[in-house]
Amino acid sequence: MALKKSDLYSSLWASCDQLRGGMDASQYKDYILTLLFVKYVSDKAKADSASLIDVPEGGSFDDMLAAKNDKEIGDKFNKIIAKLADANDLRNVIDLADFNDEEKLGKGKEMVDRLSKLVTIFNDLDFRGSRAEGDDLLGDAYEYLMRHFATESGKSKGQFYTPAEVSRILAKVVGIGAQTRQDQTVYDPACGSGSLLLKAAAEAPRGMSVYGQEKDNATWALSKMNMILHGNEIAEIYKGDTITSPQTVAGSHLKTFDFVVMNPPFSVKSWNNGLEHDYNRFEYGRPPEKNGDYAFLLHALTSLKSAGKGAIILPHGVLFRGNAEAGIRKRLLQHGFIKGIIGLPANLFYGTGIPACIVVLDKENAVGRTGVFMIDASKGFIKDGNKNRLRSQDIHKIVDTFNNQREIERYSRMVPMSEIADPKNDYNLNIPRYIDSSEPEDLQDLHAHLHGGIPDRDLDLLDDYWQAFPQLRAQLFKPNRPGYSDLTLDVSQVQQAILDSAEFQKLAEEARSITTDWFDAHRDALVAIDADTKPNDLIATIGDDLLDRFKPVPLLDEYDVYEQLMAYWHDTMHDDVYLIMADDWTAAAKPRLTINDKERKLTEEPDLIIGSGKNAQKYKMDLIPPALIVARYFGEQQAKVDEIVAVAEESTRAVEEYVEEHAVEDGLLADAMDDDKITKALVAARLKAVKRGGDPEEVRALQHAAKLYNAEAAAKKAAKDAQAELDLTTLKKYGALTEIDIEALVIDDKWQATAVHRIAGEVEALTLDLVARIQQLGERYAATIDDLDTELARIEGKVSAHLAAMGVER
Incomplete structure (x- = not known):
């Protein structure tokens, strides 16, 4: 039985639990994702002899498993990963996590136990059938882990991940789709862990060439692993600061691409530290010294081919701030490079809670552009923990509206360039100037x-x-x-x-x-x-x-x-x-026995229990819940069970009503109570004590109470037996x-x-x-x-x- 996605998530997050205490999420992601990578490429090599990743002898997940419970397990893990890295030119990519670090993983037996449990969890995952076609289970698992790492890492360390929902919007509004050719290119100049870049590439069914650059060494390594995990082994991911040291350079000019997508760090104050060559990026104006938002936007624009298209996530300030930025914005609008603006809800991103927007660039037909298409999508989201999240309907509505340039009251409109250039607006692109998304005031009528x-x-x-x-x-x-x-x-x-x-x-x-x-x-x-x-x-x-x-x-x-x-x-x-x-x-x-794995902290609630006590067999029905079987095949039997259950419930009510009436101070059942409680056993004991020579009324009351208790017990047993019979019949039906x-x-x-x-x-x-x-x-x-x-x-x-x-x- 294949693991469901939700079960896989539980297993992976349980592995994170093993690392808690010695480090924070920004560190333990390196360990989890390294193990995920080694397990994935090892499984793929077993299933595909033509795999682009070479898994050498002594450098596989099986070798890690063999080191389980070994007192030198940390050192052996490091050596196994080093062999895999050397065989694939992945030094400083997959070997950043030190599995022999006593400060993070504990000393002696603590490290041995922790790493042994980790490798056991990953051993249960089988990626041999995983595909890298935009929907493989591994890709979903990677996204799940990245999202949780970003959430747990907090504000300062969550910038390596762009929420998948936002990534899908950028990929779709930038124009990548079924018509995109294999030889076309997509580039992310600040690619982080590569999630946005991969989402964009996934929109092209025939594939496309992928390029990216990332400044942070650990995040760059994540991106390299991410590309391999998603079947993009040949993606070019460069290391370095995109603004001061761009790697996509041809002589004195930047290389150009068909599509650019980017979620750069917001409002970087030190963007020009060490800047020597501008590569003609600032011909429309130089960004202010203390704010790098337009430096990234202009880099993206310069990196586009003559008919290229880009989509960049930026803070709303780029739409209305004055001085140097106002001059850049005016010139970009006058040249027709800005095709659209999409305002997003606040608190979507892990690095910041401020609202952001998507600036859509399009060099094709820029000269003839007469307006900017604007969308105020700030109200379309759902709360998800302490963050907001775009729903499927929000994504689809944004994409449909933008790509079809559809005007919707209080949501979207094509704003003429003449209105933007009007002195009262003076090329200010702040969305509320052009779209009033507020609800009409509810006026009182005097x-x-x-x-x-x-x-x-x-x-x-x-x-x-x-x-x-x-x-x-x-x-x-x-x-x-x-x-x-x-x-x-x-x-x-x-x-x-x-x-x-x-x-x-x-x-x-x-x-x-x-x-x-x-x-x-x-x-x-x-x-x-x-x-x-x-x-x-x-x-x-x-x-x-x-x-x-x-x-x-x-x-x-x-x-x-x-x-x-x-x-x-x-x-x-x-x-x-x-x-x-x-x-x-x-x-x-087929039904399967439930999992009760203490090591993975995975305990499943059974759908059906046959038998009782230690001999009870607990079954999980992943695809067809028992209720569907009963509804289709055993409706009459279920109706009879319901009738018997109703009788049992009625007998319980009869007991409760009688006890409530007589088990009170000076009541006929008062002497049968113990600590203000009354039970069948207490009634039986009191009846035995007063049967001879007791108060006749109390005796009759106790006898009636005992009769009600006996009737209740019989009714409950009948209900339990009837349900057990139906459960067994249901289980047998699965086999037929x-x-x-x-x-x-x-x-x-x-x-x-x-x-x-x-x-x-x-x-x-x-x-x-x-x-x-x-x-x-x-x-x-x-x-x-x-x-x-x-x-x-x-x-x-x-x-x-x-x-x-x-x-x-x-």
């Missing part, structure tokens, strides 16, 4: 407060709903006086009235029908999932189709619908697809499933049913928004000033009466 009624102006603002439900407004509201309306029913009844309306039912049915038709259209492709499937391509195809099908549907935001699919994909469906790819449909559906049965259970009962349910939830959420607004308006204007005056007079009269009764004169 006339409505004085005389009652809901302002028609407020109802008119809900026009999208009235367009979708033409009869609903007349159903919910009636005229009060010109310009004002009243609810036709109580505020509390609004939600049910909407849910029951024929128009809402029609929309819900339309959404259900579209979802079903969409799934049917892709069912054959899902059935065809095998070892050669490319999951990224699969989900892109079906996701884009879902988006297109919901675009014409009124009210529903197609991106919200798309997010429902993508959230399910990331949570469950991707793991399912991977299991089917790795093991085929039949093997992936055909491949067609499995496909129906997974595709129809699991994937499709979940998609239909999630999208139906989006439709229902629409009504909740409408209901909330109507309730707000109804309650806001429910009481007029006269009503409040009357109520105030009533309360004052009541207070005066009470004061008079107490003899207090006002």
Whole structure:
């Protein structure tokens, strides 16, 4: 059984736990990623004799495993890694971590135990079937580790990693795609660990030439490893400061590339320390001495071919700061180099919490450019721990909007160059000058407060709903006086009235029908999932189709619908697809015994338990949960179990009610209590003690309590036996499933049913928004000033009466 992605993550992060205490995350990432690298290339060499990485004798992961529990394990690890490094010219790349460092790994037995546990964890990972096609499990695992390392490293050390979601946006808006040729080039002048560069290259199905440069030695080594781990062994990753010592140089000029993507360090104060040659980068102006943002932007621009395109992440300050930067910005705009600006949410990046933007450069047709396309995407994100994260829908919306230059109110617009150049703006690109993304102010209506009624102006603002439900407004509201309306029913009844309306039912049915038709259209492709499937391509195809099908549907935001699919994909469906790819449909559906690995701190919750006590067998059903088997094949048996369980619950309630009534002070069961508790055993003991010569009423009460306890025990046993029988029947059914049965259970009962349910939830959420607004308006204007005056007079009269009764004169 192949490990699921989530299980792999657990294993890798458990390995990090072994290193905690002696160092922080910025250091232990070197150890974990080195082991990941050695394990990966060793497994690939076993599976592929033509592997570009040579794994010499004495330089493999198997050699590391053989050193387990050896008192010289740290020194042996270093020598094994050195052999692998020497064989592939990877000195100072994969051998930076010292596995014999007593300060970080402990002395003597502590180091031996720690490294032995580490190598054991990695031994369970099998990368022989991993592909480097943009969706390999290893790539996902690497991203997972890098993200967590960046999170744990804190502000000062998180700059080596660009969040994958942001990387995907840059790759797509810069123009890399299916038409990109193999001989085209992509370059990241500040590539960090290489994640952004790889995401960009992955957008080209046929591949492309990859170039990068990184200043920090350890991060440069990460990038080199990252390239190899993702199948880009021949990528050119240079070491050094891009501004002062660019390595992509041809004589006195910089080499140029088809695409440039970059997430440079923000606002570097020492950017020009040691700068000798500017390589014609500053012909449009020299950046200020204490801020290097435009130095990186101008380097990117100079590194583009005559029709080249770039995308750079920079702080918002580059859009509006004055002095030298204002002059550079003006000249770049006048030359038409800036194609677009995309404002991102705050707190996305690990090195800083400030909001950033993407500046899109395009030399092609720059002379004829008459405007800058702007997007304010600052509000589209989800909270993820202490950071914000872009959702799939946010990424897709940004990319769709930018690439199609689609104008959306309060979100995007093409800003004419004449407006940017107008003296009132003076080439200031601050996004709020051109896009007002704020929500309209919710104005209070004084006339409505004085005389009652809901302002028609407020109802008119809900026009999208009235367009979708033409009869609903007349159903919910009636005229009060010109310009004002009243609810036709109580505020509390609004939600049910909407849910029951024929128009809402029609929309819900339309959404259900579209979802079903969409799934049917892709069912054959899902059935065809095998070892050669490319999951990224699969989900892109079906996701884009879902988006297109919901675009014409009124009210529903197609991106919200798309997010429902993508959230399910990331949570469950991707793991399912991977299991089917790795093991085929039949093997992936087989139950397996749960893992309880203390060394990896991995304990799985079982889906099914057969037997009890020490002999209990605990099973995990990765692909098909038992509930799906029961729902499809054993509905009647489940109904009988439910009936027996209901009887058991009723018997428990009977016991609780009787005990609550009589197990009180001076109650008939009071003497059977111990420490304010009463149990079946206490009742039996008390009954035995008073059976002869005791109070007859107490005896009868104890006998009745014992009878109830016995009935409860019998009912619970019957429920337990019935459930055990159903569980055993369910387990046996797994062995009788055909491949067609499995496909129906997974595709129809699991994937499709979940998609239909999630999208139906989006439709229902629409009504909740409408209901909330109507309730707000109804309650806001429910009481007029006269009503409040009357109520105030009533309360004052009541207070005066009470004061008079107490003899207090006002």
